Amino acid sequence: MLQLEDLHVSYGAIKALKGISIKVEQGEVVTLIGANGAGKTTTLRTITGLLTPKQGRVVFEGKDIGGTPTHKVVAQGICMSPEGRGVFANLSVEENLELGAYLANDAARIKSDLEKVFVLFPRLKERLKQISGTLSGGEQQMVAIGRAMMARPRLLLLDEPSLGLAPLVVKAIFQAIDEINKAGTTVLLVEQNAHTALKHSHRAYVLETGTIVLEGSSQELAADKRVREAYLGE
DSSP: OEEEEEEEEEETTEEEEEEEEEEEOTTOEEEEEOOTTSSHHHHHHHHTTSSOOSEEEEEETTEEOTTOOHHHHHHTTEEEEOTTOOOOTTSBHHHHHHHHTTTOOOHHHHHHHHHHHHHHOHHHHHTTTSBGGGSOHHHHHHHHHHHHHTTOOSEEEEEOTTTTOOHHHHHHHHHHHHHHHHTTOEEEEEOSOHHHHHHTOSEEEEEETTEEEEEEEHHHHHHOHHHHHHHSOO
């Protein structure tokens, strides 16, 4: 479904990605793990067209979309829930979710998609009219994922969905990710919480300073001595 081929991305003179190649098959949950500054967020930002690769290709469903404007990437079926959630703090939960459906012009479809978000995150239904900036971190994360789902993505990109959240909330967020995937959405997940990410994904890549150093099934990587020492605290 998605293939990154020999991707090089720089911020000025700083090389953030140094020739990475990644593939995501339809129906999978694939996770990228690595320390801060490894290039995980840069990878997602390049897929969504927020960054343009210096070299290499971003191929989605057989088409090179590298450098495509972000709104056109969304229209093609890729949506991201960004690191730090990025909710519009002065808008209500309902308004944030409706912004995710800005490409849809069918009121019945929007209503139906809202109901699907409420099945995933019942708490959002209770908070519908609440100003998003007054929500807890976990609730804001639910809004960010729900907003992305309102665009009906075929590929959902999640950037650090567990960041700064309490363990119980992290559990709820990952249960929702499992449900999203079971319902047919492919997921590419960036996550520092390697233990949880490997538990809820099919395959994984380990990034270190812009390079892929390990790849394999999530089970294989969870059992790998280097991963256990570096990322699982064992």
